[in-house]
Amino acid sequence: MIATLNLSPIGNCAATALIDQRGRYVWACCPRVDGEPVFSALLTPAAGEDAGVWSVEIEDEATIEQAYLRNTPVLRTVMRDRHGNALEVIDFAPRMHNLNRTFRPWAFYRIIRPLNGAPRVKIRVTPTGHWGRDHATATSGSSHIRYDCGAETMRLTTNAPLTYVRSSRSFRLEGTLGFHLGPDEPYPNDVLADCEHMLRATTAYWQEWVRTLHLPLEWQEAVIRAAITLKLCAYEETGAIVAAMTTSIPEAPGSQRNWDYRYCWIRDAYYVVRALNRLGAADMLERYLVYLRNLTDMSAGGHVQPLYSVSMDAALTEWIAPDMHGYRGMGPVRVGNQAYEHFQHDVYGQMILPLTQSFFDQRFLRPGTIEDFHAMERVGERAFAMYDKPDAGLWEFRTKARVHTYSALLCWAACDRLGNAAAALGLPDRSDFWTDRARIIRHSIETRAWNEKGGYFAGSFEGEEVDASLLQLFELGFLPPDDPRCVATFAEVERQLRKGDNLYRYIEPDDFGEPETAFNFCTFWYIEALHLMGRTDEARELFEAMLRRRTASGLLSEDVKVDTGELWGNFPQTYSLVGLITCATLLSRSWTAIR
Structure with a gap:
């Protein structure tokens, strides 16, 4: 079979x-x-x-x-x-x-x-x-x-x-x-x-x-199935959230791009709790904040790995299982993930962004404390120290390092949100301190990531390439969507990375050659950006196409083969389900439509 x-x-x-x-x-x-x-x-x-x-x-x-x-x-x-x-x-x-x-x-x-x-x-x-x-x-x-x-x-x-x-x-x-x-x-x-x-x-x-969720008017069945499945990807005892339930489903047939996703990526988990928070599911966010506070204590302001085991084990040494032939015989089957050794500086922002909500959300059983804030400041110091240093980036390149714009953007977000949290706690001096640091990072991004010749933000400082993460520049509030620089960057991303109804992560060759599949989460980022750019009808049409791509169980994996439409990559992929929820909440008609 x-x-x-x-x-x-x-x-x-x-x-x-x-x-x-x-x-x-x-x-x-x-x-x-x-x-x-x-x-x-x-x-x-x-x-x-x-x-x-x-x-x-x-x-x-x-x-x-x-x-x-x-x-x-x-x-x-x-x-x-x-x-x-x-x-x-x-x-x-x-x-x-x-x-x-x-x-x-x-x-x-x-x-x-x-x-x-x-x-x-x-x-x-x-x-x-x-x-x-x-x-x-x-x-x-x-x-x-x-x-x-x-x-x-x-x-x-x-x-x-x-x-x-x-x-x-x-x-x-x-x-x-x-x-x-x-x-x-x-x-x-x-x-x-x-x-x-x-x-x-x-x-x-x-x-x-499910009855406690705040659902959009449209696409409720799809949103409910995605939300339930995201909750299943939580290891509730510790609060960890895994990126997927499987290991080594290839990103593309015979590609060797076989990775073990059964761990808690700080980045992926941030997007999960953010999506569920749109639905009012505060229970998973609260438990994940416990995981993050433990991680903050462990790091003590130093290096944070991109991922940990669900029990917060740091060493996830990658090895190949010799007695598993792989999905459809397409090995290798990897256990562990070498990415735990990477420097990926966006993680500092993705730690602070969800933790910041604890200072504003009155639903939480345990609101954020002054002690929590000071622990977060240690993470912020690390973000400020590393924002302009080369890293592997969110796409986890194994053989090349750059100062990635996305990583710098998340370091900016870390400092910016610390300023907001300090203001909420009545600490004006600390708010000014972190707002000033965010301003410094902003200046670096606006000058060093801007490609003057091409007229767009590049994927790295002093670079020329673009990647899908640049669409987060306006989603995270760095610039408004109608800023001419955002409009130009969106147009360049669209020109280079859109293939039919899909958006690639990037198109330049990586450690394994040129990408053969589109990353479903990036297509959802693109749909979100289309809406923010005022092209909502087009965004809805593309969103419906993505819904038709789901499995019989209503779910998505990580990647899609553009020429065949077949799903590839680990399953069920939290990134992809996050995108589904986010786009549904943004694109749905208002509940006032049923008056």
Whole structure:
């Protein structure tokens, strides 16, 4: 079976899994999103063709239909055979309020329920260990199967016949079956009753959370699905937010641009919380601020990496998993990410921008304090020290460094927002201090990033190239959209980087040659810029084209192949979903339209 990105994520902000359109678990890592995959079929494990899945198969299959329960990440797959028999499979990770806390273990529930007749089914559970090298060793108890995956051991508890499950033998489905997959711990409860209870409670939790969102009038279904999925990309215990749930889905076929995105990029997480904040979802922002405050303490005003693990581990040494052949056999499969060694100076702005909101937002349970501000000042000092120093930039070039305009812009934003925060705290001297530093950086950007010959802002100081991040010059408030310099820069970005309905990140060759795919987030930046430039009808048309590009589950990956429209890159990509939410809120008609 050829792997595709037509996948549906389930999760609970601790456990995540990707399920394909046939109802098979093909990707899930244990004991957390950046751990080792126990369901690994998405990346073709060496353990064999049937390895790394948890499937339910109906004999004499006729049709399979799949959809989420409304406003939840609970997935329902309906299978019918050629004789009129039918069944449904319900998949979810439990999440509910219990004992004054949120219950969200690393665990999955699966319910298999006959809908019509007595279909014959085959249940295949074949987790892998050692990054796809081996089938997990299975041993049975009275109502459970233990899977020793090497680094982790899981327990599947069920009322299904264990003989049939272990042998993957087909049998008649004459009643409802319940499955709980979690840590290797005794499960003392009635598993089927628990399945039904957890389904009700989990459904209620998510539908209540969605009810708190401030949605645009238009495109609500798309926005809700994007918002739920962004929340699934949070590792709530620490507040971290991962860039995607997968590793090593190539940016383009056979390109070797295979990266591990299961970590918390400071940049990506900033855009996530900013997008959700547009919808009023302050819960994720508050938890992420805890992660940032811990990171601020760790850095003590010194170097900050672009990314960390969800537990804030700094060393993410990159290596290649030898027993994983890759998505459609297109390796390598990388674990870890060498970008943790990079200098990317925009991170200082992306730390301060979300933290600044804590001094203004009265909803927060913990408002920002004077102590928080002084800790942020240490980050600001670093931003001011590094704004005109070469770095790898937000596109993470591995073999060349420049003074990137985007990095300088975010350092400017760091100082500018510190000035705003100081004013809110009644510290006029500190406000003047940081406003002055922002003014110094502004002058450098306006003189050194401006390409006099071309008449536009370049992607680097004294440079000539352009990249899509220049569209952030007016989005971040550095210049108004109608400033002639912004208008000229927008026109140059559009001229060089737009290809059909897509905007490339850049077009100059990088470490791996010329880019072959367009970055979906950049296209959303372009749509946003079109709107700010007064071309709203064109922006709406392009936004609708992007919506048509989504998978059956309503999601997007990182990249798109311009000539075929096929999605590539890690999935689901938070950047892309951020762009969807941002553009929908900007472009939607006002709620006053329904008066």
